[in-house]
Amino acid sequence: MGLDIRWPIGLMFSAVGVLLVLQGLLAGPDANKPSLGININLGWGCVLLVFGLLMVFFAWRGKSSAK
Amino acid sequence: MSHIHLGGIDYSIMAIYVVAILAIGWVLKRYMKTSADFLTSSHSIPAWITGLAFISANLGALELVGMAASGAKYGIATCHFYWVGAIPAMIFLAVFMMPFYYGSKARSVPEYLKLRFDERTRCLNSISFAVMTVFASGISMNALAKLLHQLLGWNYDVSLWICSAIVLVYVLKGGLTSAIYTEVLQFFMIVLGFAPVVYLGLKDVGGWGALKTSLAAVAQNPAALELNTKSFQPDAWTSAWKPLLEGASANPMGVDVIAMVFGLGFVLSFGYWCTNFLVVQRAMAAKNMSAARRTPLIAAVPKMIFPVLVILPGMIAAALALTAKDGYRLPPKIVSESAYVQAIAAVKDAAAQKLDDKVAFERISKAVEMKLSPAKVAAVVKEVPALDEATLKDRLQDAVVENDYDGVILSLVKKYCPSGLLGLALTGLLASFMSGMAGNVTAFNTVWTYDLYQAYIARNKSDGHYMWMGRCITVVGIGLSIVCAYLVSRWSNAMDIIQLVFGFVNAPLFATFLLGMFWKRTTSHGAFFGLLGGTLTSALFHALTSAVGNAPGVKGGYLGVLQVFPSDMAQNFWLAAFAFTACFMLTLVISLLTRRTKTDDELKGLVYSLTPKTVDHAQAWYARPAFLGCVLLVGCFILNIIFW
Known part of the structure; x- marks a missing residue:
């Protein structure tokens, strides 16, 4: 099928990753109470962002190699 | 139970997901030219995508919720549903059966039966399968709407209709390909949404070693958590095979080893993985024979390690509940609104008449229709004049001692997730419910269109006609699922x-x-x-x-x-x-x-x-299904030994 699934996966997780990173940076330390004091939003947001960007990168590379 | 409060960020994450799946449907619409594109994806999809969709179609939300429940109830032995009850069958499908499904040019499992035997067997199989998928999707949607209602306080009907409408839109636009793509998206949502919860939970109980110690105490006295009435050896929750080999009375599942290996490991597992069109359809959509055969093998890798994600949380919950850390308890069964009315009346009555504790307890238990804690009930009766209606409800709910195992995974999400991560985990759950419905509906519309409509009702029509029928039946399928959801919600016996x-x-x-x-x-x-x-x-x-x-x-x-x-x-x-x-x-x-x-x-x-014989010589020896299958079997065997 014409759509490379890596585009939507990559874009979606990048967007969610950015949101989580922002939340992790902007919310006060009280927000980390449930997560045992760990700033899980910041940490996990970075993981999602990296994952999303990797997917986008592969999709982009796949597209240019197809040409 | 108090509702979970979602922040703006949580809603944003849900919204991003919905936009993503609708966009996928939108883009794919252009490629839907024939009924085969719509119903079978015209053998066009790479193996890694069909592989992840294959496992995702199986990892529905009911599985997610149910496996965590079993993790709490039975411990690590639940892994048998994966290592005994899935991996061997998936490998068998890839190595031995896929060549016939894919090579025969059948478009569905019932169609294979027709080619191999005759119309009767196909008819029997396709009708039972069609009915089953509709009910399965109804049951899953009912569970979703109930969950959203209990957890977030959303309206049951609105949740049901909106989620169904979203599924309808993207399946109608992109057909099976849409469903497969969103399943891949769901796979990553679940993995990335639940991994941090498991990490935090494991850290909170003090790591694997401490978890084992706690579960040994649970095993010796599971009655303390209402998990089981008997007591077991300390390793009953933490070893997979030893309690099983000691006989049905030595493990919390109450299963002997023959029933496990032959009943689950052979009959049920091979019956599901090798003949259920819902999963086999994903492999049949692969772009060529070798991709089709690799599909279940690729799927077997995550399947093997999923217990960490779905069973471990249940075990963590049991350990947390044992020590009642930070006041954690296994979620109690939810008291229904009608039971509240009677129970509150009974409490007030008991207080007014100054009934004996024992008599009051019996009456109130009868009104709630659940097992309650006598001490908590007595306290409620004593304090009732000072309590308002809402507090009274909360206190009664708190007095219930029966566990709602299906709430286990969400109780952890609620405990550990700050706003943000919460949105991610809940979206993962929402995603798995919706893609579960989409999976069922896409299997249903194919079986209906090719195995029932084309075979018995309207033969020899143009392809455009079947495409039209495929779309119509998608709408009907979703409508029927909604009907089934209501049916199941009214009569739990159903x-x-x-x-x-x-x-x-x-x-x-x-x-x-x-x-x-x-x-x-x-x-x-x-x-x-x-x-x-x-x-x-x-x-x-x-x-x-x-x-x-x-x-x-x-x-x-x-x-x-x-x-x-x-x-x-x-x-x-x-x-x-x-x-x-x-x-x-x-x-x-x-x-x-x-x-x-x-x-x-x-x-x-x-x-x-x-x-x-399918010639694999074109592929390097290490890429051949038989070799990959052997590697996976060895891996699975090693896991069984580690957690013996």
């Missing part, structure tokens, strides 16, 4: 009966496929009557056996009780074993007594001995 009937139909199915694919002498009479006989055997077996603690009725034994099993699960596994054996023997004997209706030539590509 769900038990439906799942029971599925069990009757599914248990013998693998015998028919096994004989059909690997023994050319199997005749169509043999297949049809064998399957029918197998189904009747399972119904009869169920009617004549029971499990400890069950009164005769929906749970079996209504024609008399010949055998009492230690648990429902043991009864279920043995039922499967009997049904399979009956179907196998009947098919064998009837085939020998009847004449073949298909020649060797007609069966080429459908039966093992008459089909040229």
Whole structure:
């Protein structure tokens, strides 16, 4: 099928990753109470962002190699 | 129960997900030119995508919720559903069966039955499958809407209709490809959404070593958490095989090793993974034979390690509840609104009449219809004049001691997730419910259009006509799912009966496929009557056996009780074993007594001995399915040894 699934996966997780990173940076330390004091939003947001960007990168590379 | 409060960020994450799946449908719409594009993806999808969709179609939300529940109830032995009850069957499908499904050019599993046997077997299989998928999707949507209602306080009807509408839109636009793509998206949502929760939970209990120590205490006194009435060896929750080998009474599942290995590991597992069109359809959409055969193998890798994600949280919850860390407890069963009304009346009455504690407790328990904690009830009765209605409800809910195991995974999400991560985890759950519905609906519309409509109602129409029918039936399928969701929500017995009937139909199915694919002498009479006989055997077996603690009725034994099993699960596994054996023997004997209706030539590509072996020489030795299958089996074996 014409759509490379890596585009939507990559874009979606990048967007969610950015949101989580922002939340992790902007919310006060009280927000980390449930997560045992760990700033899980910041940490996990970075993981999602990296994952999303990797997917986008592969999709982009796949597209240019197809040409 | 107090609702979870979602922040703006949580809603944003949900919204991003919904936009993403709708966009996928939108983009794919351009490529839907023929009915085959819409219903079968025209053999166009790479193996890694079909592989992840394959596992995702199985990892529905009910599985996610149910496995965590079993993790708390039975501990690590739940992994048998993965390592015994899935991996071997997935490898068998890839190595031995996929060449026939994919090579025969059948568009569905029932169509394979028609090519191999005749219309009767196909008709039987496609009707039962169609009914089953509609109910499965209804049951799953009901669970979703109930969950959103209880957890977030959303309206049941609105949740049900909106989620169904989203699924309808993207399936209608992109067909099977849409469903497969969103399943891949769901796979990553679940993995990335739940991994941090498991990490935090494991850290909170103090790591694997501390978890094992806590679970040893749980195993010796599971009654303290209302998990089980008996007590077990300290390792019953933390070893997979030892308690099983010691017999049905030594493990919390109440299952013996033969029922586990033959009933679950062979009959139920092979019956599901090798014949259920819902999963097989994903592999059949792959772009070529080698991709189709690699699909289940790729899927087997995450399947093998999923217990970390889905079973471990249940075990963590049991350990947390034992120490009541930060006031954590296993979520209690939810008291219904109608029960509240009666219970509150009973409490007020008891306080007004100054009833004896014991009498008051009995009356209130009867009103709530659940097991309660006497101390908590007494306290509520004492303090009732000072409590307002909402607090009273909360206190009554808190007094319930029966566990709502299905709430286990969400209780952890609620405990550990700050706003943000919460949105991610909940979206993962929402995603798995919706893609579960999409998966069922796409399997349903294919079977309806090709195996029922084209076969019996309107033959020889143009492809455009079947495409139109495929779209219509998608709408109908979703409508029927909604009806089923309401049905199940009104009569909870309906769900038990439906799942029971599925069990009757599914248990013998693998015998028919096994004989059909690997023994050319199997005749169509043999297949049809064998399957029918197998189904009747399972119904009869169920009617004549029971499990400890069950009164005769929906749970079996209504024609008399010949055998009492230690648990429902043991009864279920043995039922499967009997049904399979009956179907196998009947098919064998009837085939020998009847004449073949298909020649060797007609069966080429459908039966093992008459089909040229798939040539794997084009692939490097390490990429061949047989080699990959062996590697996976060894991996699975090692996991079993580690957690012996």
